[in-house]
Amino acid sequence: MAGGDTEIGGRDDRFPSTRMSAVREAASGDEACRQRAIGTLIAAYWKPAYKYVRLRWKADNEQAKDLVQGFFAGALGRATFARYDAGKGSFRTFLRHCLDDHVRDQRDAQRAGKRGGGAAVLSLDFAGAEAELAHLEPRDREDLDACFQREWVRQVFALAVDALRDLCAAQGKQGHFELFRRYDLEPDPGAPPSYAALAAAAGLPVTQVTNHLAWARREFRRLVLDRLRELTGSEAEFREEARALLGITFEEPRP
Amino acid sequence: MSGAWLSDAAIARLRLAAELPELGSSRYEVRALLGRGGMGSVYLAHDTGLGRDVAIKVLHDPAPGSALLARLQREARLLARLEHPGIVPIHDLLHLPDGRVAYVMQHVQGARLDQHLAGERGLEARLRVFLKLCESVAFAHDRGVVHRDLKPENVMLGRFGEVLVLDFGVAHAAGEPLERAGTVVGTQRYMAPEQARGEVERIDARSDVHALGRILAGMLAGAEPPANRPLRAIAAKASADDPAARYPSAAALRSDLEAFLSGRPVSALPETPLDRLARLYRRHRVAVWLVAAYLAMRGAVLLTTGR
Incomplete structure (x- = not known):
């Protein structure tokens, strides 16, 4: 703990969640379960992985596309997940090291004149990921570890926003999502709306706007935590990510 | 995907x-996160009923019946008891729909003490701020409350020069049960040795005096003009390792500092004849210079006219 922080003796606590860790499920013997888990991991990691390969390995977009396809479609086997030890570090770091190994192996094989064994093609929007590279800042190119982490956070939040949009649509709460979008997601940078302005625009009482926003934020928070639960391999890692992403701490003084 | x-x-x-935090249908509209601490986060909010900005401290943990919950409620009640211009006032206690507890307090616009010091190097100005801080802490002590986490980050200077003590989250009020022996409460850099050792039963007003001594030492560092021996002695006495060697209260510390500012001897430094001369010179500097000028003039007249 930094010298400037207030200390209060604390004990560990747990976050309730119904989600399973996709990291652990990906190592399971149940193939359907494993494929589902890998799909979850791919959704969260393919964009950070693509950008990382472009920057770290200076691969052009076609090479990066092939390397990432190969990594997620083939190299990321059950044995890989079985090797992961949650006590030794975060899954994100582990996966990045696996990606580095994969790229290194592929480059070695290429130099030796061997051709890769045609990996299954995943339906991923590489053109979109390529366009996003333009948003990267100079700091991203200087510290690739931090860049990988930031891009992962970006993807986790983006997936949670998508999930919230889907949830609102499924429950007929598109108005809730619209309020969330206008107030929290994409407010007018010149004049962020007040609750009163949103209420006037939507023809709702202000109390309803605050209730709708509170619901959307609560669901968004739950969806982010669900994603984190899936993408982490241990309770400790989950707590650490929840603290880093949402500032959630569940510390209590010792009894 | x-x-x-x-x-x-x-x-x-x-x-x-x-x-x-979900404020439900309350009259508060949260605007921004101001800061995050061990117990909870503080948000800037707008009181739509009264049309003013407020700060809301919200507990992290939504678990009902948690020790932190009791602590925050206690902090709110404690602040309500400490009605003083130098202690941030509390306006309201809230129970949020998600089970969390929060309290609403004045939104102090200004700078934290550590930020203020970066722009204010004048020694006397710094000491005037410190005197106000001592006064607020002395008031809390008079009410039986020991802050236990005094540090520059917990002191705000308002727009009108007011000095406010914040964050009584780990304060202890007389008569309340203490933590288990061995529990360390406070901030390492400013905590007294008895706090660092977790000797909770030995923590009293003098532990706050220790923190004040550390804060004073920080305020003297880099001040213009540089602090002299009596001032450094005051800071050293306040932050002595042995509680018995410190000032018995923040009021006593304040009193010694006032003595220094008014040119009287300070209890922290037994005076040598030279110290006494230096102090008297500082106290009567103008008179000394007037007398010296007069004597010089008389001498010159004597030399030139022989009378």
Whole structure:
């Protein structure tokens, strides 16, 4: 703990969640379960992985596309997940090291004149990921570890926003999502709306706007935590990510 | 597999949205996160009923019946008891729909003491701020409350020069049960040795005096003109390792500092004849210079006229 922080003796606590860790499920013997888990991991990691390969390995977009396809479609086997030890570090770091190994192996094989064994093609929007590279800042190119982490956070939040949009649509709460979008997601940078302005625009009482926003934020928070639960391999890692992403701490003084 | 690109600004807003306390149909509208501490987060909010900004401290843990919950409620009640211009006033206690507890307090616009010091090097100005801080702490001590976490980050200077003590989250009021022996409460850099050792039963007003001594030492460092021996002695006495060697109270510390500022001897430094001369010179500097000028003039007249 930094010298400037207030200390209060604390004990560990747990976050309730119904989600399973996709990291652990990906190592399971149940193939359907494993494929589902890998799909979850791919959704969260393919964009950070693509950008990382472009920057770290200076691969052009076609090479990066092939390397990432190969990594997620083939190299990321059950044995890989079985090797992961949650006590030794975060899954994100582990996966990045696996990606580095994969790229290194592929480059070695290429130099030796061997051709890769045609990996299954995943339906991923590489053109979109390529366009996003333009948003990267100079700091991203200087510290690739931090860049990988930031891009992962970006993807986790983006997936949670998508999930919230889907949830609102499924429950007929598109108005809730619209309020969330206008107030929290994409407010007018010149004049962020007040609750009163949103209420006037939507023809709702202000109390309803605050209730709708509170619901959307609560669901968004739950969806982010669900994603984190899936993408982490241990309770400790989950707590650490929840603290880093949402500032959630569940510390209590010792009894 | 979608996931449309989100800007850094959007990520920051979403983080805040996910953290934001639910204030239900209360009259408060949360605007921004001001800071995050061990117990909870503090938000800037707007009181739509009264049309003013307020600060809301919200507990992290939504678990009902948690020790932190009791602590925050106690802090709110304690602040309500400490009605003083130098202690941030509390306006309201809230029970949020998600089970969390929060309290509403004055939103102090100004700078934290550590930020203020970066722009104010004048020794006397710094000491005047410190005197006000001592006065607030002495008031809390008079009410039986020991802050236990005094540090520059917990002191705010308002727009009108007021000095406010914040964050009584780990304060202890006389008569309340203590933590288990061995529990360390406070901030390492400023905590007294008895606090650092977890000797909870030995923590009293003198532990706050120790923190004040550390704060004073920090305020003397880099001040213009540099602090002299009596001032350094005051800071050293306040932050002595042995509680018995410190000032018995913040009021006694304040009193010694006032003595220094008015040119009287300080209890922290037994005076040598030279110290006494230096002090008297500082106290009567103008008179000394007037007498010296007069004597010099008389001498010159004597030399030139022989009378």
